[in-house]
Amino acid sequence: MSYNNDDNRRQLLGRLSRRLAYTAPVLMLAVGGGAALQAAAEGSLSQAGKAAMADLSEESWLLASAHAEGGAEAEAEAEGEAEAEAEGEAEGEAEGDVSDVQRPEGYSPAYSEDGENAPELLARGEELYYDTSLSTNGLSCASCHGSDGNDMGYSATFEQPFPHEVAMARDQFGMDKVHADEMTQICMVAPMAAEPLEWGGEQLTSLAAYMVEVQRRFAGEPHGL
Known part of the structure; x- marks a missing residue:
């Protein structure tokens, strides 16, 4: 195929490149193979044949360029979407559900953060402090924070009395300060x-009361342990 008008030819090629960008490699093989077979059969090409092959080569090159550009754009877009999705997943993993660890509306704690808790409440809290059955991975509060008074x-x-800042609460749940029961809940759902x-249950109340006294001991203040 040949054209006397270069502008018409280029307009046609533009339409072909948009419609057939992703089939360009196949077209190139077909055009190239057809031209090679024709040349082999005839042994030589006329001047008109050479001109036709030049036109077809230009068409093939334009189509291949369009295909490459379209493929590169699609690949870049896919990579961008994958990176955005990965970032979103990472952010999701770094954040916890604050409703699990923050005092619910209408809740009133059954322990005191002023250090006025009954000895039996503290004794029960100490038992739970060493209880690995509270976790799903074999940990207890003592696994991370020491035993027999060796606070770590x-x-x-x-060292500050409750409520105070806790790094895990800030980083994973966005809480500036936490009460003793909230800190206990954070340890339950995270580590x-x-x-x-x-x-308001017996386990949370006892553990929170016990942690109030642990905080006092850690700060070097009088405590009931």
């Missing part, structure tokens, strides 16, 4: 990989 794994902010304890 606390930041300097733990101990368990369900939060019942708000």
Whole structure:
């Protein structure tokens, strides 16, 4: 095929490149193969044949270019979507559900953060502090924070009375300060990989009361342990 008018030819090629961009490699093979077979059969090409092949070569090159550009754009778009999805998943994994660990509306704690908790409540809290059955991975509170009064794994902010800042609460749940029961819930759902304890229940109340005294001991203040 040949054209006397170069502008008409280029307009046609433009339409072909848009419609057939993704079939360009096949077209190139077909055109190239057909031309080669024709040349082999005839042994030589006329001047008109050479001109036709030049036209076809230009068409093939334009179509291949359109195909390459379209493929590169599609690949770049796919990579961008994959990166955005990966970032979104990573952010989702770094954030916890604050409703699991934050005091619910209408909740009233059955322990005191002023250090006025009954000895039996503290004794029960100490039992639970060492209880690995509260977790799903074999951990207890003592696994991370020490036993027999050897307090460890606390930041300097733990020297402050409740409510105070806790790095895990800030980083994973967006909470600036936490009460003792909220800190207990955070330890339950994060490092101990368990369900939060019942708000106002015996286990959460006892553990929170016990942690109030641990905080006092860590800060070097009088405590009931």
